[in-house]
Amino acid sequence: MAWRKVARFDALRDGGVTGVEVEGVPVALFRMGEAVHATHGICTHALAFLKDGYVEDGTIECPLHQGVFDIRTGRALCAPLTKDLATYAARVEAGEVFVDLE
Ligand code: FES
Secondary structure: OOEEEEEEHHHOOEOOEEEEEEOOEEEEEEEEOOEEEEEEOEOOOOOOEHHHOEEEOOEEEOOOOOOEEEOOOOOEOOOOOOOOOOEEEEEEEOOEEEEEOO
């Protein structure tokens, strides 16, 4: 495991999405209460940043063509998506968010 400190937990809006870059990789962070989930930051359909998307009921809707992914699993839930989103391990410790890209 290679944990990288990527954000302060209190900088993440509960129920929202925040974009960060980890070792050159765009990552989307999702705060759900006290938990944080992390996915790749770019939609698998085309070049759209999920940080600009819309979070609802544990899903993220892409801002470009409204494809929807499950935040926890990365599963593509509807057209035009055909490919799931990569997910990454995330944890919170001492007020900091850590992500492991491996
Ligand atoms: Fe995300 Fe098309 S770019 S659904």
